[in-house]
Amino acid sequence: MATTGETLQATAEEVIRKHETKRTRLFYKDAFYKLLSLISPFVLLAIWEIVVRTEILNPIFFPPPTEIFKTMIEMVQEPDAGGFLLQDHIAISLRRVILGFLLGTIPGLILGLLIGWFRSVRAFFDPIIAATYPIPKISLLPLMLVIFGFGETSKIVTVAIAGFFLVLISTAAGVTQIDHVLIQAAENYGAKRSKLFTKVILPATLPSIFTGLRLSLGISLLIVVAAEFINTNSGIGFLIWSSWQVLAVKKMYAGLIVIAALGLFFTSGLERIGRFLMPWAGDIQSRTK
Amino acid sequence: MTAPKIELRGLGKIYPTPQGDVDALVDINLTVNDGEFLCIVGPSGCGKSTLLRILAGIYEETSGEIIVHKADIDRPLNSVVFQEYAIFPWRTTLDNIAFGLEMRGVPKPNRMAIARAYMEKVGLTRFADNYPNQLSGGMKQRVALARAMANDPEILLMDEPFGALDAQTREVMQEELLRIWEEDGGKTVVYITHSIDEAVMLGDRVVIMTAHPGRIKSIHPIDLPRPRTQQIRGTAEYAHIAQVIREDLSEEVDKAQAMERLES
Incomplete structure (x- = not known):
């Protein structure tokens, strides 16, 4: 029994x-x-x-994918008319994107936080930003060429300007959208200016900052490619444009594939960093560990 | 126990609006005794949350004065439990509870030990490392309650803390609040609610406020024995007091609704 x-x-x-x-x-x-x-x-x-x-x-x-792939292997091994291999073009474009991105997003982040937090800073900068933001940034390239010449600087600065605005705007919006009751609670529990900033404002704004960074990276790639279409002999943009001029369609596809891969790499990389810095913002995986 | 802790004298609050100034609070005179659990009940829009935020130092009064008798310079004067929880999404349960202590500069080992003790009291030890988005509403409010208690304030200010919870969770939370409050040696509590039942269940006295503008209408002592549990709701004394207060308040609710109809 x-x-x-x-x-x-x-x-x-x-x-x-x-x-x-x-x-x-x-x-x-x-x-x-x-x-x-x-x-x-x-x-x-x-x-x-x-x-x-x-x-x-x-x-x-x-052209069939297998042919494009073959062309890409050739491009990695044999330099083009300018003496550049495919990886050289990639490295050159990457340098422009990364330098421009850093040059633009760091000041954009700082000014965005100030605009979000201090009403006086916001009141001063709001009209300036409202007036300049709608200008498509690529249209500033000729002006940058006038100021900086045909070298690297003009491309990097154009990328920087685009990144600057995007990060600034989303950061400032992030600060102003912080739930007011969180600030009231932080102050009630004794958070003073600097602690309030590092322990509440900054973490609360982090998701918006990351949105801005992601948009900036996307736009940076776009601007670099466009900037490399004219008056240069290197970079992915140059590769795509020069291939079109001689109707080397397979090489053009190679450039497109590289750009797509870079975009994918950047986006997923940023997402990983975001998940690492903001484990609290992700999806609910489990209620208990 | 009968020493005054908070004295409000002729307190008033005016909000400027585009349509002109609005009286939110008019001539509030009230004494909260040391160690007292005071509940404030009133129809929505009676300014009870405004009153609490003035007590918390978040808003400033327009007229009148507040005298708070501070007993200990090392302890924070007040800590608020908000209806919206107001816990920080980027902090784990344990770190949220330790927030006030951290801001006051309590060394890490000490504040973690205190936070753990209060986390245990509210039964969230299993969720120490969880973020708020992984917690239910009741659990979030437990975090907020533990954060306030761990801070060891002289006065606990609670703004409809269980207003957003379902009825069952609310009843559990009321008992837990009373238990922790009694274990903690009975801090002075000002508790805002729109529920008469909650006010009678929790309070030593119940203050009834009128709407538009917010004034004090009446004050009812609640002479029910402590410690109290939900069982008290079954007693005749409870039913009697709740009924008296309900009738007193219903006039105000009617008035408030009539005003809203007039305005719309």
Whole structure:
């Protein structure tokens, strides 16, 4: 005869077993969706390859992926007319993006915090920003060329101006949107100016700052490519533009792929940094650890 | 126990609006005794939250005076528990509870030990390292309560702290609040609520406020024995006091609603 204890034990085991199967099922479902996301680019490339090989699409405008890939390998090994390998173009563009990004976003972040926090600073800068922000930043490139010449500086500064505005605006908005009751609570619990800033204002604004940084990086890539279209002999933008001029379509695609990869790399990198700095802002993973 | 802790004399608050000045509070005269649990009840818009924020030093009064008898210069004068919880999303449960101590410069080992003790009291030890977005409303308000108690203020100011919780959670929280308050040696508490039941359950006295402008209408002593639990709601004394206060307040609620109809 089974004792109550044994019956309970059996019931518990049954519950655990059911729970486990449910979890395994969830695990497989998750893995299935991840696999779908993983293979989707390859499916697209395969379709592309097939429709070009069967000449449904014109291979002159849409060279098959395998051909583009071959071209990319050649470009890594053999320098172009200007003596640059593909990786040189990438390095040159990266340097312009990163320097411009830093030069723009750091002052943008500082001024954004000041504008958000001090009404007087906001009152002073608001009209200036409102008037200058709507100018498409790429349209400033000719002016920058006049001021700085054809060298690196004009490109870097144009990138910087775009990043500056985006980070400034989202940072300032982040500060002004802080829930007022959080500030009241912090002050009630004895937070004075500097502590209030480092322990409340800054962490509360961090998500907005990251939104600004992400937008800035995207725009930085765009501006670098556009700036490299004219009067330069290096960079991804140059690569794409010069390939068009000689109708080297495969090289053009190579440039596009590189730019897409850089964008993806930057975005996911920033996202990782954001998750590391703001573990509290993420999705709810579990209620208990 | 009957020494006055807070004295309000002729306190008034006027809000300037584009349509002219609005009297939020008029001629508030009130003494809160040391160690007293005082509840303030009133219809919405009676300025009870404004009164609490004036007591907290967040807003400034327009007229009249506040005298607070500070007993200990090392302790903070007051700590507020807000209806909106107002805990910091980027801090874990433990770090949120330690916030006030951290701002006061209590060394880390000490403040962590105190914070842990209060985290234990509110039953959140399992959630020490969780962020607020992983906590339920009741748990968030427990964090806020523990943060206030850990700060060891002379006066605890509570602004409808359980107003956003469901009825069951609210009742559990009321008992927990009373238990922790009694364990802590009975701080002076000013507790704002719109619930008569809550006020009678918790308070030593219940202050009823009128609406538009906010004035004190009446003050009812609650002579129910402590420690109190939810069982007290079943007693005849409780029912009687609650009924008296309900009738007293219903006039005000009617008036407030009539005003709103007139204005709309």
